Amino acid sequence: MSVTLNDIADKAGVSLATVSLALNGNEKVNIDTRERIQRIAREMNYIPNARARALVNKSTKTIGLVIPEVINPFFAELAQSIKSYVRDKGFNLILCSTDYKSDEEKRYINMFRSGQVDGAIFACVGDMMAEHNQMITQLARENVPVVYVDRDGVDNELIPVIKSDLFSAAYQAADHLINLGHSRIGFIGQSQERLAGFKKALKEAEIEVKEQYIFYDYLTIEGGYLVGKKVATMQKMPTGLIAINDEMAIGIIQSLTANGVKVPEDVSVVGIDNIKMANFYNPPLTTVDIPVEKMGQKAAAVLLKKIAGYELDPTEKYIVFPSELIIRASTASCGE
Amino acid sequence: MSVTLNDIADKAGVSLATVSLALNGNEKVNIDTRERIQRIAREMNYIPNARARALVNKSTKTIGLVIPEVINPFFAELAQSIKSYVRDKGFNLILCSTDYKSDEEKRYINMFRSGQVDGAIFACVGDMMAEHNQMITQLARENVPVVYVDRDGVDNELIPVIKSDLFSAAYQAADHLINLGHSRIGFIGQSQERLAGFKKALKEAEIEVKEQYIFYDYLTIEGGYLVGKKVATMQKMPTGLIAINDEMAIGIIQSLTANGVKVPEDVSVVGIDNIKMANFYNPPLTTVDIPVEKMGQKAAAVLLKKIAGYELDPTEKYIVFPSELIIRASTASCGE
DNA sequence: CTTTCTATTTAAAACGTTTAAAATTCTGAC
DNA sequence: GTCAGAATTTTAAACGTTTTAAATAGAAAG
Structure with a gap:
C-alpha cells in the first residue's frame, strides 16, 4: 500500500541499503546519488514506517x-x-x-x-x-x-x-492560618506526608490536633463538597480548613456558601496546588503553589x-x- | 535481554512456531504441549514484544x-x-x-x-x-x-x-437572555457556527446585533478576563454576555466582579460546555450543556x-x- | 505391511527497517 | 596496465513476531 524503501530502490535503480543510508543522510553515499534518492523519496511521498523502525531500533x-x-x-x-x-x-x-x-x-x-x-x-x-x-x-x-x-x-x-515538598506545603498552609489567629483548624486529604506537615505546625503553636476536624474524602470537587456539608452542620465548626488540593477547596467553599457559611468571614479555606482556576475563583483562593x-x-x-x-x-x-x-x-x- | 519466543522454544524443546501458536491458544497444537508451553512462558515471565507484533500485524x-x-x-x-x-x-x-x-x-x-x-x-x-x-x-x-x-x-x-449542535447552543443561550428581557447582548468567541446561532436568536427577537458587543479573544480564562475588563469600561455596557465556553465565562465574571460590576445583578453571563466547575463556581454558571x-x-x-x-x-x-x-x-x- | 487420513509440528517467508561486513567501482601512482 | 587505497554500493543478517504451506508422526483400515 504505502511506499517502502524497496519501492524507492527499484525506481532509483539502487539497492535498498543505499536508499536507507541516503535518506538518513549518511555521508558515505555519493552526494549525487544521495540527493537523487532524496528527491525521488519526496516525489513518491515516502514516510518511513514507524513500526519497522521501532523493531530494529528497539525504540x-x-x-x-x-x-x-x-x-x-x-x-x-x-x-x-x-x-x-x-x-x-x-x-x-x-x-x-x-x-x-x-x-x-x-x-x-x-x-x-x-x-x-x-x-x-x-x-x-x-x-x-x-x-x-x-x-x-x-x-x-x-x-x-x-x-x-x-x-x-x-x-x-x-x-x-x-x-x-508535600510536608512544607501543608506546614505553610497551617502556619498561615495560625498566624491569622485560627486555632480550630481542619485538614482534608489522604497524604501522610502532608498530614505530618500540618500536625507539625499545630504542634509548634501548641494547638491540639482534633480528630473530628480531619477528613479523608475523595480528592475531587465533589469530595470537597461533601466535606463542606459535614463541616457546616457541626455544632462547633473549625474556623480554618486546609484542603489537600484546590479542587477540594473549591468544593468546600461552594457547599459552605450554599449552607450559609461565609468564606472567609466565618471560615477560612486554604488549598494546595495553585491551579489556574484558584486565581479566578470567587473568592480568589489562598493556596500553596506547587x-x-x-x-x-x-x-x-x-x-x-x-x-x-x-x-x-x-x-x-x-x-x-x-x-x-x-x-x-x-x-x-x-x-x- | 528479555525473553523471546525463541528462548521459550529452546527450553520447551519445540519450534518457535509451535510456541507462538500455543501462546495464542491455537487449537491445532496439542493440548498437553499447549499447556506446557504456556506454563513455561509464565515461568520465564514472558511478555510478547509489542514492537515486533506491531510490525507483522500492521497495528x-x-x-x-x-x-x-x-x-x-x-x-x-x-x-x-x-x-x-x-x-x-x-x-x-x-x-x-x-x-x-x-x-x-x-x-x-x-x-x-x-x-x-x-x-x-x-x-x-x-x-x-x-x-x-x-x-x-x-x-x-x-x-x-x-x-x-x-x-x-x-x-x-x-x-x-x-x-x-454548535448553532443551537448559542441560540439557546441567546434565547434565554432574551426571555429574561435583555436586549444589549454580547458574544465572545471565534466560532462562526455559534455566532450564526446567536444572530438568529437576536434577529427573531428583532434585536439589532451590535458589532462592539462581539469579541474575538482567546478561548481561555485569561481571554475572558480581558473581555470582562473591556466590557466594564464601556459607557454603555451590554446587560447580557454569551461566552463560547465556560472558562471564558468564568474569566469574564471574575474581571467584571473585580471591576465592581455585579453578576447577575448588573450583567448576566452564559457559558457553553457545562464543565464540572460551572456548577461549583460562584455564582453557579448558567450554561449550555454539551x-x-x-x-x-x-x-x-x-x-x-x-x-x-x-x-x-x-x-x-x-x-x-x-x-x-x-x-x-x-x-x-x-x-x- | 501398506495406505490413507488426521493430528501435530516445523520450516520458512513476511513485515520494513538498520547496519556491519563484504563486494565493487573508481582514483591516482607507479 | 597494475595495484593500493579510497569511495561507493550491495549483500545479508538482524529485530521478534505471525502465519501459510509443507513435513512428520500417529492411527485406523485394508
Missing part, C-alpha cells in the same frame, strides 16, 4: 505518563508540561490515566514491559499497594527507564524521584537522560521542589 | 487524539471519555495537544502517516487553514481511519463527523469500527448531539 520514541485522571487540573498541567518537553526532543506521550484503579495501573505496567514505550513517568497518588510498587520496581529492573513524580519509591538509585510545570520538565528531562543511557547526577536522583504560600481572598483573620 | 493498538490543549476541561473530559472507551477494547491513547499551533498539528499528521497509530480523532477548534484539512484528508485517503469531533470536514464519506462524554464515546466507537474495517451506517457519518440549556445563578432578569 518507539514514545513515553508513558501514568496519572490518576486528566480532568484534575494538577495532572493536566503536569501532562502538558511533560508533553511539551519530550516533544521538543522528538518523543510522543501516551497518556495513561488510571481512574485511581490499581488494575488499570497494572495493565499499563505490563504494556510498558512489552516495549511499547521507551520509558515511563508514574505520577499516581493515593495508597500505593505494595504490589504496584513491586511491579514498577520489577519494570525498572528490566531496564525500562522509570521516574516517579510526587511519589516516593524504595530505591532512588533505580527509580529517581521528583517531588514537591511548581508543576517545572516539576514536569525536570521529570521529563531526567527520564530522557535515562533513556539516552546517561548516568544521573547524584542530585538528580531525589529532587524536591519548594512550595510557596499564595495569599488571596479565601482566608482572613479569625473572627473569634 | 499498534494505539489511537491518536488531537486536541488544542489538555488544560481545557472540555478537552480533558473528551480525552477521558475516549480513553476509557478505547481502552476497554484493548487500545491505548496517544495524547496530541497542539497548543493551537498548526505546525504541531502537521507534525502529528505525519506521525500518523508513519503508522504509529491505527487511527486518529481530530478535535481541534479554531480557524482551520486549508492546508491542515488537506493533509488530514490525504491521511484518510492513505487509509488511516480518521474522525472529526466538533469540526466540519469536506467529505463525511471519508471522514465522519461527530459534533454538538454531552462531551457521549460524544467522545461515539467518536471512539465510530473510529474503532472503521479500524476494524466495517462499513459505517449512513447515520454514523454525520452525527449531531443536541445541547441543553442549564439555568443556574449567573443570569437574571434584565434590571433596566
Whole structure:
C-alpha cells in the first residue's frame, strides 16, 4: 500500500541499503546519488514506517505518563508540561490515566514491559499497594527507564524521584492560618506526608490536633463538597480548613456558601496546588503553589537522560521542589 | 535481554512456531504441549514484544487524539471519555495537544502517516487553514481511519463527523437572555457556527446585533478576563454576555466582579460546555450543556469500527448531539 | 505391511527497517 | 596496465513476531 524503501530502490535503480543510508543522510553515499534518492523519496511521498523502525531500533520514541485522571487540573498541567518537553526532543506521550484503579495501573505496567514505550513517568497518588510498587520496581529492573513524580519509591538509585515538598506545603498552609489567629483548624486529604506537615505546625503553636476536624474524602470537587456539608452542620465548626488540593477547596467553599457559611468571614479555606482556576475563583483562593510545570520538565528531562543511557547526577536522583504560600481572598483573620 | 519466543522454544524443546501458536491458544497444537508451553512462558515471565507484533500485524493498538490543549476541561473530559472507551477494547491513547499551533498539528499528521497509530480523532477548534484539512484528508485517503469531533470536514464519506449542535447552543443561550428581557447582548468567541446561532436568536427577537458587543479573544480564562475588563469600561455596557465556553465565562465574571460590576445583578453571563466547575463556581454558571462524554464515546466507537474495517451506517457519518440549556445563578432578569 | 487420513509440528517467508561486513567501482601512482 | 587505497554500493543478517504451506508422526483400515 504505502511506499517502502524497496519501492524507492527499484525506481532509483539502487539497492535498498543505499536508499536507507541516503535518506538518513549518511555521508558515505555519493552526494549525487544521495540527493537523487532524496528527491525521488519526496516525489513518491515516502514516510518511513514507524513500526519497522521501532523493531530494529528497539525504540518507539514514545513515553508513558501514568496519572490518576486528566480532568484534575494538577495532572493536566503536569501532562502538558511533560508533553511539551519530550516533544521538543522528538518523543510522543501516551497518556495513561488510571481512574485511581490499581488494575488499570497494572495493565499499563505490563504494556510498558512489552516495549511499547521507551520509558515511563508514574505520577499516581493515593495508597500505593505494595504490589504496584513491586511491579514498577520489577519494570525498572528490566531496564525500562522509570521516574516517579510526587511519589516516593524504595530505591532512588533505580527509580529517581521528583517531588514537591508535600510536608512544607501543608506546614505553610497551617502556619498561615495560625498566624491569622485560627486555632480550630481542619485538614482534608489522604497524604501522610502532608498530614505530618500540618500536625507539625499545630504542634509548634501548641494547638491540639482534633480528630473530628480531619477528613479523608475523595480528592475531587465533589469530595470537597461533601466535606463542606459535614463541616457546616457541626455544632462547633473549625474556623480554618486546609484542603489537600484546590479542587477540594473549591468544593468546600461552594457547599459552605450554599449552607450559609461565609468564606472567609466565618471560615477560612486554604488549598494546595495553585491551579489556574484558584486565581479566578470567587473568592480568589489562598493556596500553596506547587511548581508543576517545572516539576514536569525536570521529570521529563531526567527520564530522557535515562533513556539516552546517561548516568544521573547524584542530585538528580531525589529532587524536591519548594512550595510557596499564595495569599488571596479565601482566608482572613479569625473572627473569634 | 528479555525473553523471546525463541528462548521459550529452546527450553520447551519445540519450534518457535509451535510456541507462538500455543501462546495464542491455537487449537491445532496439542493440548498437553499447549499447556506446557504456556506454563513455561509464565515461568520465564514472558511478555510478547509489542514492537515486533506491531510490525507483522500492521497495528499498534494505539489511537491518536488531537486536541488544542489538555488544560481545557472540555478537552480533558473528551480525552477521558475516549480513553476509557478505547481502552476497554484493548487500545491505548496517544495524547496530541497542539497548543493551537498548526505546525504541531502537521507534525502529528505525519506521525500518523508513519503508522504509529491505527487511527486518529481530530478535535481541534479554531480557524482551520486549508492546508491542515488537506493533509488530514490525504491521511484518510492513505487509509488511516480518521474522525472529526466538533469540526466540519469536506467529505463525511471519508471522514465522519461527530459534533454538538454548535448553532443551537448559542441560540439557546441567546434565547434565554432574551426571555429574561435583555436586549444589549454580547458574544465572545471565534466560532462562526455559534455566532450564526446567536444572530438568529437576536434577529427573531428583532434585536439589532451590535458589532462592539462581539469579541474575538482567546478561548481561555485569561481571554475572558480581558473581555470582562473591556466590557466594564464601556459607557454603555451590554446587560447580557454569551461566552463560547465556560472558562471564558468564568474569566469574564471574575474581571467584571473585580471591576465592581455585579453578576447577575448588573450583567448576566452564559457559558457553553457545562464543565464540572460551572456548577461549583460562584455564582453557579448558567450554561449550555454539551454531552462531551457521549460524544467522545461515539467518536471512539465510530473510529474503532472503521479500524476494524466495517462499513459505517449512513447515520454514523454525520452525527449531531443536541445541547441543553442549564439555568443556574449567573443570569437574571434584565434590571433596566 | 501398506495406505490413507488426521493430528501435530516445523520450516520458512513476511513485515520494513538498520547496519556491519563484504563486494565493487573508481582514483591516482607507479 | 597494475595495484593500493579510497569511495561507493550491495549483500545479508538482524529485530521478534505471525502465519501459510509443507513435513512428520500417529492411527485406523485394508
